[in-house]
Amino acid sequence: MERIDTDVAIIGAGGAGLRAALALAEADPSLRIALISKVYPMRSHTCAAEGGAAGVIKADDSFDLHFDDTVGGGDWLSDQDCVEYFVREAPKELLQLEHWGCPWNREADGSVAVRPFGGMKKQRTWFAADKSGFHILHTLFQTTLQFPSITRFDEYYALDLLSDDGRCQGLTAMEMRSGLIKHFNAKAVIIAGGGAGRIFPFTTNGAIKTGDGMAMAYRAGVPLKDMEFVQYHPTGLPNTGSLLTEACRGEGGVLVNKNGRRYLQDYGMGPETPLGKPQLKTMELGPRDRVSQAYYHELQKGNTVTTQWGECVLMDMRHLGEKVINERLPLVRELAISYLGVDIVTDAVPIRPVVHYMMGGISTNMQAATPLPGLFAAGECACVSLNGANRLGSNSLVELLVFGKSAAMSAIAHLKTLPAANTAALQARAEESQARIRELFSRTDGTESMSGLRKEMMDTMEKNVGIYRTEAGLQEAVSKISELRQRYRKVVLNDKSNVFNTDLFQVLELGCMLDCAEALTVGALARKESRGAHQRLDFVERDDQAYLRHSMVYYQGLAAPRLDYQDVVITKSPPGVRDYSGGHK
């Protein structure tokens, strides 16, 4: 097996991975950096983020206000020391992107423009039309091209972390065009592999979002934290699930039911605000969890609109006018026209909530370090406990930057303390990893189809682990996912080729998704309260006495995972009431 020696290996080349690579390259040009991704960097799902990135920049705003919005938005499950650090670093990171050429929208005087966003008390969301993630990703990618110390391994599928002597020292990855497995011998590893939205059938997430990075860390003994918190974005296209950014509402779009009523006022987010005059942190600018939950209740009441794509509510942006829409929401217009045949300039667009983001992930501290020495994580795959039980829109693009950089800095500190590696032991681990893949190719007793298992997983998650959950449904999900993990051992690999074998990658991705789904369902079943994006019909109140803590799920092979809890860090904001009523009682 070919061995590639490097100082830091980064798995994933989206926003967080690229930011980490840049921080490493700038801090020490002598470091060898291996940037490993199953897709070319610009294909990473960061490109699909639309609305923008939050950072305090205007005179009427403050770090405290951004802190309060984030902590309240997260229903007090955020670690507050982490949030304090984040809000201070956010503007610096966004300015750094500006200095790297990101085409942020501007005010007339040439300063950076900001827009309103859900759950934010002030306008602080920097944006590049409605293609903010796309521009951030491409700016970062293009900037990396000037650093010779960053070696990219594009279209390498990462397989297993390699640990010895109690610390992570590399990984195995398959070169997709040859099928060859390589041993990356790294002094530190940063996982920036993105979320796992694809465990659900209806999601904004691209095909690549299969939780590979999460599963790698989980199998290596690192707990997955707060996995039960899954964000539904309130406004997805009902057929493809494509995202229509929250900026639609930030710019003044409104949500109406079949009677033309702006129903959010019936769910604690009223009173109704005048059309075309959105007010911060109320009505359509409420947080995503609340707005998605309101949809569920409208559905129960029979207030939704029946369309050929199922039940929907309507998002109306007609009053914004063609000029504003073209200037600020061009992608939204394009998406709705091409995939739904609806022009938002002339018609209200049917939408419904769609799985969008995992608040949970690989457990890290504020320095982006996991409990396994030498292993760091950042971005959606990580849970640094910034977002708590519900992420505010436009915090995640900044999270990529702030904690991508933190991961790099922590990795550098780790490099300075290392004893010599036991190369033979690591090579043995790499051989074991290769054997796992060989077994798939040589398996003769396979009985299960990959697409069949995948469908059963998605159906179970959709039916039982959605916006509202119950004990019985979650019990069913836990036992079903456990059963699917057993059956997965008999999955059939149909394609035995070595060259760009997507059948193989889908089989491996399914294994990762099943492990993530297990952690998610186990965490959800045990959390007998309603908080943020985790809503239980049988435990409707938040229970700070019992559950103001992070769930930590530990991998136990094929046995049921072990569940533990970790305290939430509270520095200055005791748990309170989330108020999105615009100050009216």
Next chain:
Amino acid sequence: MSDRLVHLDVLRYNPETDTEPHFQRYEVTCREEWVVLDALNAIKESIDPTLNYRWSCHMAVCGSCGMMINGEPKLSCHAFLRNYDGVIRVEPLANFPIERDLVTVADDFIDKLKRVKPYLIPKQDKSIAEGEYKQTPAQLMKYRQFSMCINCMLCYAACPEYALSPLFLGPAAITLAHRYNQDSRDGGRNERQEVIASDEGVWQCSFVGACSEVCPKAVDPAGALQQVKVASTLDWFKEHLLPGGKP
């Protein structure tokens, strides 16, 4: 919502077993509103798991799923079945070697992107503490269109010059260089000019405009290349004909 039986002829090639590419016919039930990518996904899921292609976002922004559809370069996630009758022919992007089935080898394009130095080379150094570089909306509009390229490589598949001369830097790479040249914060034009005004650069372009026709994001690379040519010509005149120009 009506269903429709769709026939696709898909180019297959496995370098381990095939001496040359061949077409395979698939028959798959599709919804009328689907795109070609949905049809391929239905084939892979229920008919032939050995079919290979790249895709991810399904919203025309990640740039993964470019292929030739009835001979035209398209994003398959944005090629609507309603626009096609009869058998739909699906092939890998033209002008790139085939890696397997609909997957092409993209190394040449990736290498060309890097050569044009597509990153900000600041005109003026400024620390983060000093805040942002000011840029008016008008200055932003000067390059914004050229910053919309998703690197999908459709323009390379359409470009007759790239087909003839693989050394040509090509539409997307030159457009990206132009995007930075036009940015009010940038001072790197001279460095980039060495590459884009070279023999492999902008003068290879015969201004057929096929790149702009196939661009799914209306970036208009042909327009960008034309602007680069005009600017490079002015450079030449300044250098050679004006008093005080460099020898």
